[in-house]
Amino acid sequence: MASAPSETDFLVVGAGVAGLRAAIELASAGRVVVLAKREVTDSNTQWAQGGIAAALSDEDEIRFHLADTLSAGDGLCNVEAARILVEDAPARIEELIQWGTEFDREGTRLTFGREGAHSHNRILHAHGDSTGREILRALYAKARTLKNIEICEFEFSTDLLLENGRVCGVQMIRQDGLYRHLSACAVLLATGGMGQLYSNTTNPKVATGDGVAMAFRAGAAISDMEFVQFHPTALYLANAPRFLLSEALRGEGAYLRNSEMARFMPQYHHMAELAPRDVVARAIIHELEVSPANDPIVFLDLTHLDAHHIQKRFPRIYATCLQYNIDITAEVIPVRPAAHYAMGGVRTSLDGRATLPGLYAAGEAAATGVHGANRLASNSLLEGLVFGAIAARSMRDEIRTVSPAEEPPPPQSSEDNARNVEGTVREIQEVMWKDVGVVRSGAGLGNAIRQLEDMSSLVAGATTRRSHEAQNLLTSGLLVARSALAREESRGAHYRTDFPEHNDARFLKHSLCVGNSITFV
Numbered sequence: 001m002a003s004a005p006s007e008t009d010f011l012v013v014g015a016g017v018a019g020l021r022a023a024i025e026l027a028s029a030g031r032v033v034v035l036a037k038r039e040v041t042d043s044n045t046q047w048a049q050g051g052i053a054a055a056l057s058d059e060d061e062i063r064f065h066l067a068d069t070l071s072a073g074d075g076l077c078n079v080e081a082a083r084i085l086v087e088d089a090p091a092r093i094e095e096l097i098q099w100g101t102e103f104d105r106e107g108t109r110l111t112f113g114r115e116g117a118h119s120h121n122r123i124l125h126a127h128g129d130s131t132g133r134e135i136l137r138a139l140y141a142k143a144r145t146l147k148n149i150e151i152c153e154f155e156f157s158t159d160l161l162l163e164n165g166r167v168c169g170v171q172m173i174r175q176d177g178l179y180r181h182l183s184a185c186a187v188l189l190a191t192g193g194m195g196q197l198y199s200n201t202t203n204p205k206v207a208t209g210d211g212v213a214m215a216f217r218a219g220a221a222i223s224d225m226e227f228v229q230f231h232p233t234a235l236y237l238a239n240a241p242r243f244l245l246s247e248a249l250r251g252e253g254a255y256l257r258n259s260e261m262a263r264f265m266p267q268y269h270h271m272a273e274l275a276p277r278d279v280v281a282r283a284i285i286h287e288l289e290v291s292p293a294n295d296p297i298v299f300l301d302l303t304h305l306d307a308h309h310i311q312k313r314f315p316r317i318y319a320t321c322l323q324y325n326i327d328i329t330a331e332v333i334p335v336r337p338a339a340h341y342a343m344g345g346v347r348t349s350l351d352g353r354a355t356l357p358g359l360y361a362a363g364e365a366a367a368t369g370v371h372g373a374n375r376l377a378s379n380s381l382l383e384g385l386v387f388g389a390i391a392a393r394s395m396r397d398e399i400r401t402v403s404p405a406e407e408p409p410p411p412q413s414s415e416d417n418a419r420n421v422e423g424t425v426r427e428i429q430e431v432m433w434k435d436v437g438v439v440r441s442g443a444g445l446g447n448a449i450r451q452l453e454d455m456s457s458l459v460a461g462a463t464t465r466r467s468h469e470a471q472n473l474l475t476s477g478l479l480v481a482r483s484a485l486a487r488e489e490s491r492g493a494h495y496r497t498d499f500p501e502h503n504d505a506r507f508l509k510h511s512l513c514v515g516n517s518i519t520f521v
């Protein structure tokens, strides 16, 4: 396992789809170091099932993909960012195919699935329901052929290094607990999401909001943090992880049923089970609230669909549920919403620049405004590819001579001052789920902010990787809760019982957090 050098031309923090795509673009301009917090395969990209959207089928057009993206975003998309996303999609997909990605086909023709809020079948998928894994495999293989790229696993970046207001590298903590510095001409944050903020999430353990928290501490602007997407259908079983049950299942015709086995989505939206995610997640929460059952639950039902087709189309979901003794072709599956994706993040311009010189962001860690208040299904892998490549093209202009970073002084004490880290993480997750979840109110948000602020002293003085993660979760959680309190309206994934309508006059804007201030721009 390569350990990171002390200087490079370009530094990419994160090795998911955005980070690897950026590294490939940078490799012809200089030396690139990619830091993965754990193994390269430990990322949201690896877990992405449903697919990647692109207007490539004969019936589809780029303008339809754009219209669906804007409509899901509930008025708040940056239209130019969304246009770039959908227009660049075909070229980015073609390139992935050239690099060996095996999308599913019938004969030689690509097959396109359907997901919520899409007007056309446009979701490419691979090995049925392992699209992210296949894309990551191909990007990693491509990156490994480029001698300028060095991928370093188990290198956890804790903070950005600044020189005269310019980002010039990162501080890392190694597995042995020692801190090191790495300097670079430009730094890209491609650190992915923050689903671990919540006690129910589809995200892996690594998704702790590290990039957003690092950028915020360094003084960069953070945007749209109140918009957290809850996936409607995560497996809900005691002692099982909240495994994602892809929206593509509903795209193939699966129904949602309440505890009385009645199908309910047609009462909530004309697109029924294929309504936008925020609508479906809130409908489920409402069904749980009004359920006469003691232990309310809703179910995903595929039993009316062709069993052979389901096994073939969703082999990973089929096998995973079978491990928990559920044959999805014969039995209904207990599901609930779970935190899935952060629309907000490090604010960037359309070329990937953050508000600090030398700093860039792409993928889930970034907020270009491309998703507005609610991301359209299967636009996230696409975002990583498109904006990873764009950010890298801007970074190429930053090349100059860098000196190796000075090593940090050894910690005064090897003892971790952060107390009961696991307990604190659980408490953050519970507070966030209860009061900053699918349905919010001013009173609940105020309560959450007070509780999170009270926990600050528990994570101060972190000297281990896990306590740095706890600090990052607390920072990100406070950013989400404070932004959600400031947005006194409901829009997309942000729903407040005390302000249930849009308020375009005040809030058809993006929230912006810098230091202690929150504004809308």
Ligand code: SIN
Pocket: 048, 049, 050, 051, 245, 246, 247, 248, 341, 376, 377, 378, 379, 380
């Ligand atoms: C899913 O397969 O339902 C998730 C895809 C996405 O988040 O876009």
